[in-house]
Amino acid sequence: MDWTSLAGQLAQIGLPALGTLFGGPLGGTVGAVVGKGVAAALGVAATPEAVSAAVQADPNGAAVKLAEIEAETKRQDAYLADLANARAMEVQLVQAHSPIAWGPVVVSVMNYLLLAGIVLAVGMGWLREDGIIVGFALGAASSVYQYWLGSSESSKRNADAVRQFALNSNTPTAGQVAQTAIQAIRRR
Template identity: 55%
Template sequence: MDWSSLGGQLAQIGLPALGTLLGGPLGGTVGAVVGKGIAAALGVAPTPEAVSQAVAQDPAAAQTKLAEIEAETKRQDAYLADIANARQMQVALVQAHSWTGTTPAILTYLVVGAAIALTFCLFFVSQEIPERIFNLLNQSYGALWLAVGLGVQFWWGSSRTSQQKDQQAAQFSAAVTNAALTSINKR
């Protein structure tokens, strides 16, 4: 027994998306990953036989537990669509030469400049600073360098790898959706 053979069984208990995912054209490719997640949700060994047996023994409980996975998949799709929409909006603003398209760059320059200026002042101004003002400068200093880190992450850091990950997830999600629609249309 392999993971793709579970597709029909899951579709029969009312989980067509998971059934199509395992039984569809991508079943052999993603079956092991998705199957292990299904096995974990059901609390059984990560084998197709154990999952099949758990579903056969108590279809209602399996349906309830696996419906949560299906709902989470739909929430993740909506989240990825929202991120893609935000990126498309940013690109469209820059291409339209809108002043709001350049706002993130301007803010990044201002934050970096303010952090450098405050660092310079704290290290090279030799006057005594009252304790109240020193505490305020200390908090501002930490907040500015945190904002610099966020700016670096936005422009050069995780946003690039996140964008690549989002594209891969969107392609995977589109393939799963297409497989599910194809399966439903065949009925």
């Protein structure tokens, strides 16, 4: 038995989003990580057989214990869908030659000009270095960078954290398990 075989069983007890994590294209890979958290939540060994037996023995109890993981999975799915819709809307505006498509460009340029102005003002002594002002400008510029180029460094750190979590984890929280699974899905 492997982790992907749990997909149907979890869907049958009312946890379709969690079942999808095990049954998707990365089910085996995700299952190895998520399975530890599911097993910990059920209080069994981190093997597909033990998880399956626990679900079969008490489907209602398993559904209750795994409901938090399921809810976090649904929240992350909604977040990813919202992100995809925003990107799709931007593409449609560009394809339609809408002037609104220039909105992100204008905001981006303004953020970088703000940062340059604050750095210049601090460097010339016109503005006292204030951590709040400089921090705001750096945060705005960082947001622009991530909007246009993505946060590949952040994704790498997340992947490293997930890997470390999987190697060192004793009993992860349901939120950690769901976040790990969502991050694995994002990478595919």
